Amino acid sequence: MSIKDLAYYQKLIETRSYTQTAKFFKLSQPSISAAVKRLSEEFGAQLIIQKTPRGRFIVTPAGKILYDRSIEILNLLETTKNEVAEANYPKLRVGVSPIVGKIYLAKILTELSKEKLNHNIEITEAGSNDLSYKLENGEIDIALINSLSPINNNHCQSKLLRTNSVKLIVSKQHPLARFDSIDFSNLKDQKFITMNHGFIHRVLFDRYCQVAQTHPPVAYETDNISILLELVKENLGIALVTELAPKGENGIKTINITGVPTLNTYTFIQLRNDVHLTTIQQKILNIINRIKI
Numbered sequence: 073m074s075i076k077d078l079a080y081y082q083k084l085i086e087t088r089s090y091t092q093t094a095k096f097f098k099l100s101q102p103s104i105s106a107a108v109k110r111l112s113e114e115f116g117a118q119l120i121i122q123k124t125p126r127g128r129f130i131v132t133p134a135g136k137i138l139y140d141r142s143i144e145i146l147n148l149l150e151t152t153k154n155e156v157a158e159a160n161y162p163k164l165r166v167g168v169s170p171i172v173g174k175i176y177l178a179k180i181l182t183e184l185s186k187e188k189l190n191h192n193i194e195i196t197e198a199g200s201n202d203l204s205y206k207l208e209n210g211e212i213d214i215a216l217i218n219s220l221s222p223i224n225n226n227h228c229q230s231k232l233l234r235t236n237s238v239k240l241i242v243s244k245q246h247p248l249a250r251f252d253s254i255d256f257s258n259l260k261d262q263k264f265i266t267m268n269h270g271f272i273h274r275v276l277f278d279r280y281c282q283v284a285q286t287h288p289p290v291a292y293e294t295d296n297i298s299i300l301l302e303l304v305k306e307n308l309g310i311a312l313v314t315e316l317a318p319k320g321e322n323g324i325k326t327i328n329i330t331g332v333p334t335l336n337t338y339t340f341i342q343l344r345n346d347v348h349l350t351t352i353q354q355k356i357l358n359i360i361n362r363i364k365i
Contacts, residue, residue, distance in 0.1 A: 073114055075149065077107040081119070082142040084108065085131060111138065163194040164353040166360070167203040167212040169272065170297035172339060175316050176216060176363070183359050193356055199271040199295070207342060213349070214357065215342045218272045218314060220279075220335065227346075231361065233339040236314040238276055240327040243307035248327065255331035256284045263291035265300050265309035272337060273300075277312050283332045 084093045084104060094101045112119050119135035122128075131139065168177060177195065184193060198206065200217040207215045208227065218236070240259075242248045248262075267273040274293075281287050291309040294300050304311050305323040314337045315326075341360065349357060 078142045080107040085139045164356045165194045165212040167196045167215040169200045169217050172216045179363050201270050218337045228342045231341045236337045238335050241324050242310045244325050245307045249325040253328040260286040263309040264288050265292045265303045265311045268295045
């Protein structure tokens with residue numbers, strides 16, 4: 073059985089027109105008729121019954137069965153082609169922390185689209201601690217993460233992308249918006265919005281509280297940096313973030329923090345030492361390395 077004949081037959085039944093089917097495949101009408109004849113002979117059954125010389129026909133019960141099966145067969149063939157193609161060109165599994173993803177991901181995908189490589193990447197978003205675990209366990213190939221200290225891991229290659237200071241962000245409608253800097257100890261009665269445990273922004277908040285020996289109330293917790301920013305913008309609380317987060321956010325004021333030792337975060341790209349990249353995966357990694365944030 074010819075797959076092409078099956079495709080011609082499926083299209084013919086859907087259009088009910090030899091003319092349209094022939095035009096779609098850029099063939100002659102006799103070629104479509106010949107395909108139907110070959111299928112009828114192979115299955116030993118009449119598939120269609122001609123009604124008029126102008127090409128109108130009805131589909132026999134056998135023809136209906138073959139049409140239904142042709143859909144399944146051709147869909148399965150397309151799925152198989154895609155799976156084989158993906159096996160030959162495996163995706164690069166990239167893990168990004170929420171804040172890095174918010175700032176960095178659009179740039180990555182834009183550059184990959186230019187090279188027609190955007191279908192060869194699989195994105196996972198998680199907290200930095202979770203991404204480190206996924207990287208060590210082979211669930212992702214590379215990670216773009218924030219860390220509170222330079223990474224020294226014998227199992228991974230690490231490249232520092234940038235160093236980030238920590239800022240306080242508030243709504244421009246908040247009373248604190250009139251300040252350019254503020255002592256952290258003066259925030260003990262302010263409602264904070266934080267990321268969930270496991271995210272670096274929550275670690276920052278907890279460390280600042282520990283150093284300043286103060287424990288401001290936490291009004292909301294989230295695992296989505298965009299939600300955190302929206303809650304701050306709506307004046308439902310204030311937040312500690314790295315300087316990456318508030319960039320370009322309308323309605324948010326960035327304030328320097330004083331009264332506690334300065335804490336920085338470090339944005340790294342990490343790759344396991346034992347990962348052997350394909351040519352396409354290496355090309356994607358090279359593009360990611362070129363992008364500035």
